[in-house]
Amino acid sequence: MKTLFALSLLTIFALNARAELNKWVDEDGVVHYSDTRPAGVNADTVRNVTGKDTAATPANDKPKSYVEREVELKKALQEKQAVNDKLAREKAAQEERQHNCINAQESLRTLESGTRLSAYDAKGEKYYLDDAAREQRLRDAREAIRANCD
Structure with missing residues (x-):
């Protein structure tokens, strides 16, 4: 009796395992969506419900050797190091732009303050900036702010 009951349950589940899902528009x-095809209507089979699909296994299924794994590991480490180096260069460039921005802003404030500015020439002698030199430095400071400040 128990065997007959178990056999009938297995038969019912086996029939459901091959069920198809049909899709049509009225x-x-x-x-x-239905498990039976309607009469006189063009229905598409959406999927065949037979359980989980198994991915096709590659023909070469043998495990990788120690040397192959070592090569892959070294390659991954090199790629990671390259990414880290790139991030470090980008961070250094950002810090340099920020430093240049601060210097340009300070220079602009000094030039716009109207005080008399002096500088030293190649011989080490002190000279005072005339209006043309001040205007040129103002333009340079504004350009540096545009280039380095966000």
């Missing part, structure tokens, strides 16, 4: 444009 005259009103409503999409319907």
Whole structure:
């Protein structure tokens, strides 16, 4: 009796395991899904419900050797190091731009303050900036702010 009951349950589940899901659109444009194909309607089989699909296994299924794994590990480490180096260069460039921005802003404030400015020439002698030199330095400071400040 128990064997017959178990056998009938297995038969029922086996029939459901091969179920298909059909999709069709009626005259009103409503999409319907069913396990049976309707008569006189063009129905598409959406999927074959047979359980989980197994991915095709590659023909070369043998495990990788120690040398192959070592090569892959070294390659991954090199790629990671390259990414870290790139990030470090970008961070250094950002810090340099920020430093240049601060210097340009300070220079602009000094030049716009109207005080008399002096500088030293190649011989080490002190000279005072005339209006043309001040205007040129103002333009340079504004350009540096545009280039380095966000």
